[in-house]
Amino acid sequence: MNVPNTLTMSRFILIPLFLALYFYDYSIAALIVVLLAGLTDVLDGYIARRNGQITVTGMMLDPLADKLMMLAVIVALLAGGSLPWEAFGVMAFREVGMIITTAYFYFTGYKTVPANRLGKLTAVVYYLAILLLFLEEPGGTAVLWCGIGLSYVASGIYFVKFRMLNRASS
Numbered sequence: 001m002n003v004p005n006t007l008t009m010s011r012f013i014l015i016p017l018f019l020a021l022y023f024y025d026y027s028i029a030a031l032i033v034v035l036l037a038g039l040t041d042v043l044d045g046y047i048a049r050r051n052g053q054i055t056v057t058g059m060m061l062d063p064l065a066d067k068l069m070m071l072a073v074i075v076a077l078l079a080g081g082s083l084p085w086e087a088f089g090v091m092a093f094r095e096v097g098m099i100i101t102t103a104y105f106y107f108t109g110y111k112t113v114p115a116n117r118l119g120k121l122t123a124v125v126y127y128l129a130i131l132l133l134f135l136e137e138p139g140g141t142a143v144l145w146c147g148i149g150l151s152y153v154a155s156g157i158y159f160v161k162f163r164m165l166n167r168a169s170s
Contacts (some may be wrong), residue, residue: 002048002053002055002058003044003047003051003053004043004044004045004047004048004051004053004054004055004058005044005053005055005057005058005061007040007044007047008040008041008044008058008061008062008065009061009065010040010067010084011037011040011041011065011066011069012061012065014033014036014037014040014073015068015071016036017033017068018033018034018037018072018073019032019072019075020147021033022076022080023033023076025067027134028049028052028093028134030134031130031131031134031135032078032133034073034127034130035066035127036068037132038123038127041062041066041123042051043064044058044170047142058073058161059112059114060102060106060112063101063102063115064102066123067095067098067099068099070095070126071092071095072089072092072097074088074091074092074095075088076131077130082133082134082140083133083138083141083144084141087134087144087145087148089122089127091148093150093152094151095149095154097157105162110162110166111162111165111166111169112162113158113161114163115158116154116157116158118150118153118154118157118163119151119154119157120148120159121154122147122150122151125143125147125150126147126151128143128147129141129143129144129147134153141151
């Protein structure tokens with residue numbers, strides 16, 4: 001297993017750690033775990049591209065780790081009363097939908113599309129919203145809604161590119 005894949009796998013371990021810290025009222029420590037997960041996401045992609053270590057395993061596990069961490073965060077924020085139900089619903093719908101469709105496409109032999117720049121910007125906006133929500137600063141929910149909007153646009157772009165890629169290769 002290469003370094004990028006090891007960093008990706010570490011995010012799966014950080015999910016239960018985050019949840020335990022959050023639900024035992026160590027919210028700042030939980031926030032640090034989320035930010036650490038974000039850092040490993042940036043690092044694994046950078047190292048994989050720089051060293052030519054992009055693998056099929058990494059291309060599948062990296063977005064899965066990201067989506068599962070985000071689901072854990074929004075479940076925790078919802079349970080803690082910091083996230084409106086509506087935001088939780090549309091975020092959970094997208095994250096679960098992306099997990100299911102990506103898995104289906106992968107296991108049926110379709111080519112996958114790497115994350116687009118708007119998707120990366122969405123992640124930055126989500127992390128900013130999470131930071132604001134955890135620190136109970138104003139504007140966290142508004143920033144989150146911006147991230148949600150960006151995430152749906154990024155998903156639309158992803159699916160258009162996916163169709164073009166797989167239509168061209170058939």
